[in-house]
Structures are given as structure tokens and as C-alpha cells.
Amino acid sequence: MEFTIKAEKLTKSYGSLKALDQFDLSVGRGEIFGLLGSNGAGKSTALECILGTRKPDFGTSVILGMNPCKDRKKLFERVGVQFQETSYQDKIRVSELCEVTASLYRKPRDPKLLLHQFGLSDKFKVMVNDLSGGQKQRLFIVLALIPDPEVIFLDELTTGLDVRARRDVWNRILKLKEDGLTVLLTSHFMDEVEMLCDKIMILKNGKTVFEGTVKEAILNSPYDQLEDAYFYFTEEEKENESI
């Protein structure tokens, strides 16, 4: 099977801390894949090593059949990325940030339409700094969708969103999935993961402690809730060693 995202044996250390250890990942076309784990478990490092913004000590990553470092220009015409940290200029307006982002791509989607879909139509002329946390978060998803991507990376998709906005964003993502969008996301919310993800991977101290569907995660634990299963995989030392 052709994988849209394929990472093999990605390993990254910061000093003596192993942030990512022998990380393998395969995401098929049209799949929504969720990376789970506590803060510092290595989720962001994994995303960055896959994207090539961080150089792994070891291992390879391929997206859409391309090397993210060597084929960067070609690859990122077709890939959207939403990073966790804010990354925009001071005193920039929503419209300007969208226009600048669109100008970087050959065939961008209309930012106005995307802003409308994410409930930000009336914020077009507003300073990005004046948006609420949830509005900013939605704006960054819009920015990641401007290239009309085939693959999208979302680091903490709905952090800071209210219940309604979360639901709206989920529905948008599911709709995009129907059109064949492949998604790799990180999340701290079990309901979100259950709602969206075809497959999940749980990381602990840079190591993969579980990979499979949500159902399998629950079946492989003594519990019947994903959240309990998640705690089971991330907290109990002994059982983990066999996995």
C-alpha cells in the first residue's frame, strides 16, 4: 500500500534527553491519524522531524513520496501545516496574513471563503492580535488550508476553542476527509480523537506505547473508555514493556 506519510526510525535527542526514539509511522491516503501523549512526550518533535523543520539524529521521513528537505518547495505546495505556537507578525491584520500566505502558493484557495467556513467572515480587517484565543486557533487552521492541501498537519487542533467551535471544526475536518484529505494531528482531548481519528498512536517519553484504532486501544486495556485506556498505556510501567 502507498502511504501518504511514512516515517521510519526517527530518533532525536536534546542533550541526554531522548525526545524521540525509533519512531515509525504510516498514514494512508484519506486517513485521520492522531498522535497522543502528555506534554513533552515527543509529539511536536515527531511532527517537526517528519516535516523536516527539525533534523532528526537518525531515520527518514517521506510525505507524498517526497523527501521534505530535498523536495521542500514542491512538497509544500501540497501540504498545510498548523504549528502549536503563534507565528505571525505584530500589527498584522487577518486579511494581510491570509493574503501573504496565499501569495506563497501557486493555486491557493480563496481565504475569504475559508474564513467564512470557520466563522471568521467578520474578522477580515481585524488585527490578528485582537482575536480571541479560539479565533486565532481557527485562523491558523484556515492558513493551513489555504494551499488546498492533500495532507495537513495540525498540532493541537482545538486547544482554546469553545464547545461549539470545536464541534464546527471537527465537522469541517471530517468533510475535508471525505474529499480525500489526509490528516496528521496531535491532541489532548479523547472525545476529539474518538470523533475524528481512524488510527491513533500513543507516545510516552519519545517511545511509541500503542498504535492502532481507538477500539483496539480500549480492547488492549482492561477498561472500556479511551481515556482510561490512555492512562493505562501512559502511566503503568510494567504492562507497557511487553507492547
Next chain:
Amino acid sequence: MKAFRTLFQTECKLSLRGLDMFIFAICMPIIVFILLGIIYKDKPAFDGAGYTFVEQSFGAVSTIAICAGGVMGLPLVVSDYRKKHILKRFKVTPASPVLILAVQLSIYALYSFASLILVYAAGAIFFGFHLNGSILTFLAAYLLVMISMFSIGLLVGGIAPDIKTASAAASILYFPMLIFSGATLPYEIMPPALQKFSDIMPLTQGIKLLKAAALGSPVKESAVPVFFMIAIAILCTALSLRFFRWE
């Protein structure tokens, strides 16, 4: 090209919203030049000189904008955009972080040339100033000084670990050069000891070159400053290429 144009327009707007460059690169040089004109009127540069003190000062005042953009604006914007992960964001697009650096360099170049034209215009309107030397030579010299100063700024912004360090380094470079290189306070009225100290600053050498170009002095006399400017540009660019931190 579309990306460059859009980004250039947007970054220009952002820069103007910030006002600092408008004040320090556009307004300040004009005010300094007019003040010098009011103070020195048509006094000759020295007894028996064939040109006035004001004519002699034009080259110096025209570098105020270069200094503001090169060693204050550039280091701050580069370290700020790295801190905010804007450079990193460009890495996951078909463009590259080099694009936004190129845009910033162009903006500061635009400020410098705008300031040059406005200072010249102010001089021409208020006290009939005109360039004695060749305009082309002057522009070439101006460009060289600009490249040299911008390379310093790019290096400082590129290697400073955080905004605080960048801002401290920028202040250490900017304020002494602004005051003691002759850009604002005329070099000629400084005591000899201060002139010696001033001579080691890159901008002082640049100003000597521009003065010579503005007054139409023989090219030979400017060999040392030209060499100095080129050496700084090469050194800083090489160091930037080697040590620039994108994150």
C-alpha cells in the same frame, strides 16, 4: 515574484505602523540637515575651502537612515521573526525564510533611498544645496555603504540567541555610530582624540567615502574607506551564511 510583491507591500505597511523607522530614518535626517543648514548657513567647511560646511555634511547625514535600518531595524526584525517562528513557518511553504529576509532588506534599502532623496530635496529647497561630485559615483558609494552596514545588521540578527541580546547589540552599535561617526554630530568639530576613536567605526569610513563622493574629491583618496566597506561586507556576509540561526 507575486509572493515577494505581496510580502513587500504587507511588510512595508507593518513597518510604517511601527513608526520607529519613519521617525529615525525619514524624519530625523531631514531635521538634522536643516538644523546644520540653519547653524552653519553658507560658512565654508574651513578657511579657504571651496565648499560649505553644509555641503560637506550631506554625505554624513544621508547615512542616518542606513544606520537606523541596518544596525537597529534589521537585527531586531530578524531576531523577532525567528522568536515568533515566522522564519520556521516559511520553511513549511513553497517559499523560504530567505524570502522574508530579502523583503526586509529591500524595505530598509527603500527607507535609505527615500531618506537620501528627501534630505537632498530639503537641502536643495532650503539652502540651494547641490551635489558637486558625480551622482553616479555618489549612488555607487551609497549602495556600498548600505550593503556593508546591512551585512552587519544581518549578522547581529542572525546570530543573536534572543531579542534581548539582539536589541542590546543593536543599541551598542547604533547609538555610538549615530553620534560619534559623524552622521549627526559633524566629524570635523570633534576633538582629535574623539576622531581617532571615531575612525574605527565602520560608518565613519563609509561617511568619509560619501563625503568624498559628494564633494567630487579624487577617487584615489577614498581607497581606504572603499576597501574597509568591502571587507566588512564580505566578512559579515560570510559569517552570516555560516552561523545564521533560523530557529
